Amino acid sequence: MPEPIVISIDAMGGDHGPSVVVPGLALGVETWRARGVSFLVHGDQARIEAEMARYPALRPLCEIRHTELVIGGDEKPAQAMRRGKGSSLWNAVEAIREGRAQAAVSSGNTGALMAISKLILRMVTPDLERPAIVVSWPTSRGFTTVLDVGANIDCDAERLVDFAIMGEAYHRAVHGANRPTIGLLNVGAEEQKGRDDVKEAHRLLTEGGLNLNYKGFVEGDDIGKGSVDVIVTDGFTGNVALKTAEGVARFVSAELRAALTSSLVSKIGAFIAQGALRRLRERITPGGGGPLLGLNGIVVKSHGGGDAKGFAHAVGVAADLAQSAFASEIRRNLEQLTAALSEGEAEVAAVASEHKE
Amino acid sequence: MPEPIVISIDAMGGDHGPSVVVPGLALGVETWRARGVSFLVHGDQARIEAEMARYPALRPLCEIRHTELVIGGDEKPAQAMRRGKGSSLWNAVEAIREGRAQAAVSSGNTGALMAISKLILRMVTPDLERPAIVVSWPTSRGFTTVLDVGANIDCDAERLVDFAIMGEAYHRAVHGANRPTIGLLNVGAEEQKGRDDVKEAHRLLTEGGLNLNYKGFVEGDDIGKGSVDVIVTDGFTGNVALKTAEGVARFVSAELRAALTSSLVSKIGAFIAQGALRRLRERITPGGGGPLLGLNGIVVKSHGGGDAKGFAHAVGVAADLAQSAFASEIRRNLEQLTAALSEGEAEVAAVASEHKE
Numbered sequence: 001m002p003e004p005i006v007i008s009i010d011a012m013g014g015d016h017g018p019s020v021v022v023p024g025l026a027l028g029v030e031t032w033r034a035r036g037v038s039f040l041v042h043g044d045q046a047r048i049e050a051e052m053a054r055y056p057a058l059r060p061l062c063e064i065r066h067t068e069l070v071i072g073g074d075e076k077p078a079q080a081m082r083r084g085k086g087s088s089l090w091n092a093v094e095a096i097r098e099g100r101a102q103a104a105v106s107s108g109n110t111g112a113l114m115a116i117s118k119l120i121l122r123m124v125t126p127d128l129e130r131p132a133i134v135v136s137w138p139t140s141r142g143f144t145t146v147l148d149v150g151a152n153i154d155c156d157a158e159r160l161v162d163f164a165i166m167g168e169a170y171h172r173a174v175h176g177a178n179r180p181t182i183g184l185l186n187v188g189a190e191e192q193k194g195r196d197d198v199k200e201a202h203r204l205l206t207e208g209g210l211n212l213n214y215k216g217f218v219e220g221d222d223i224g225k226g227s228v229d230v231i232v233t234d235g236f237t238g239n240v241a242l243k244t245a246e247g248v249a250r251f252v253s254a255e256l257r258a259a260l261t262s263s264l265v266s267k268i269g270a271f272i273a274q275g276a277l278r279r280l281r282e283r284i285t286p287g288g289g290g291p292l293l294g295l296n297g298i299v300v301k302s303h304g305g306g307d308a309k310g311f312a313h314a315v316g317v318a319a320d321l322a323q324s325a326f327a328s329e330i331r332r333n334l335e336q337l338t339a340a341l342s343e344g345e346a347e348v349a350a351v352a353s354e355h356k357e
Numbered sequence: 358m359p360e361p362i363v364i365s366i367d368a369m370g371g372d373h374g375p376s377v378v379v380p381g382l383a384l385g386v387e388t389w390r391a392r393g394v395s396f397l398v399h400g401d402q403a404r405i406e407a408e409m410a411r412y413p414a415l416r417p418l419c420e421i422r423h424t425e426l427v428i429g430g431d432e433k434p435a436q437a438m439r440r441g442k443g444s445s446l447w448n449a450v451e452a453i454r455e456g457r458a459q460a461a462v463s464s465g466n467t468g469a470l471m472a473i474s475k476l477i478l479r480m481v482t483p484d485l486e487r488p489a490i491v492v493s494w495p496t497s498r499g500f501t502t503v504l505d506v507g508a509n510i511d512c513d514a515e516r517l518v519d520f521a522i523m524g525e526a527y528h529r530a531v532h533g534a535n536r537p538t539i540g541l542l543n544v545g546a547e548e549q550k551g552r553d554d555v556k557e558a559h560r561l562l563t564e565g566g567l568n569l570n571y572k573g574f575v576e577g578d579d580i581g582k583g584s585v586d587v588i589v590t591d592g593f594t595g596n597v598a599l600k601t602a603e604g605v606a607r608f609v610s611a612e613l614r615a616a617l618t619s620s621l622v623s624k625i626g627a628f629i630a631q632g633a634l635r636r637l638r639e640r641i642t643p644g645g646g647g648p649l650l651g652l653n654g655i656v657v658k659s660h661g662g663g664d665a666k667g668f669a670h671a672v673g674v675a676a677d678l679a680q681s682a683f684a685s686e687i688r689r690n691l692e693q694l695t696a697a698l699s700e701g702e703a704e705v706a707a708v709a710s711e712h713k714e
Binding site for chain 2: 195
């Protein structure tokens, strides 16, 4: 059995609070027990107890921490930070800092969760503006991990390398790949092409002595091909790529509907095709939730409008991350990156002092 | 009848040279005559004459300019510029500069066509690195013009505004919209979101006094929705978005094939669905060719592997642009932009000198 862990749960987040969260926890109860996972459940004790009464097998795995304060789904991050202390979301994250839990899961509002997690746990590297958002992009070979898809709009070369380090550790922990391959999103595969920050990140990934299976540049169509396991890009480009893909999936769906409704046979075909497309859209949309990468601690966002199965999935991701070498791998590679960068600076300084002499 | 024009044709470009170019010209012969379009056809006179013998109605519209020099499909731009003088591609563009033609069409290699066009015609604005590549993206409402999809990797705010000006004039001339709407690609619709260059371009488009129907920020999924007629972005983001879309279309196609081959009914559905997806892929890929925007002159790239119909389409685009106010609209708006920018500089200078006093 893996090392026992405690996962801290915000029971009040999302559209349905405990009535989705508790059934979600109950869904995986056999798995949690087998894996040594137990829960600290934060929120309205009476409502949580009422839901738990239906799942006697779950109750012994849970310790409930009562609070009445809840952060609303539409509260601005700044407001949530000001008045959120003691809320179920806040307490779920705080439990990590206090060492009482090894991971937290919330389906509360993303902006508030990001801001409060950053405030309480701090970023693993001080230059990261906010946690990176990662999606598992469906491909014909499985899933490609793509990050950042929207949190960090301006990224220099070092931030891109940070994402490579975090995305690789995430992909290994969650998708079980031994040596995940990494690609850097660019406009061509040749070394001389692309933006300067991307070329500099390429150099760092190639020469920085990091323990990564880096494969070089990839292009937009590699995202869907599964050419590599992890694709790294800045939050601006990643967000545009993700939303463009959603738009294309929706457009294809509408075109097919139009093309396929002319006869009974076509209608049946359309019905089947619609199912395939809906699955695609569901898979491509980061709604199922994902971790906020780059924090000193494991925080997983579950989809606010999701169902019990979605919440159970998010808890599973949190357990995968907490029971793997995820955190230590990131720390080791970030240290290596810092060393490589200061070596580079030392070289520059040496050259500069030679010129002075 | 619109004002008569001459279009300069590179008859030797593409995979098939005159055997595709001449039938392409012949396909539209009624249209060309009705529109007052005639041709200067550059290339191997004997081969061109041999092809034209099959189209007696086309011959009177054409003047052939013999040359034996041809730029290869895989020649590097630098090489093409060095040894390309006097080639069919070179001469086709040169005819514009000499005032003997109002537009040029070539299916020769894109890099060579860009480099030679820039060398001969120069850019309308000196800061533009190279001509912008534009695609007509299929949406449920028709087509959205998207640029730049790959030529200009690093774009500051002014370049983005240049693209807005050129894309709007292009969309009006080719798709016949009266006041095309324009959107700036960003990661959210709110003014405070996004990269600094994009926010600055937003300010210029809003306050620059340009004669444009600018609608503000759009997101990746607006590309496929047709929310606006023209979407402006830098060549890095545009290239990633385009290739991501191609990848998604390919993935959806493969998923459907897998899902739909289980029964006869499904097979029929799959057959129909495949047709719809193939059309989508064809429409989304910029293979049909498009203009190189930002040159002092109209140059249209036709797909190197395209057929006669594709070449005829490219010639139609060239005629649309040459017989509209395309060039003068771009010039007027660029002058307005320059005026707005120097006003801005004057304001800065005034504030600076006030502080000195």
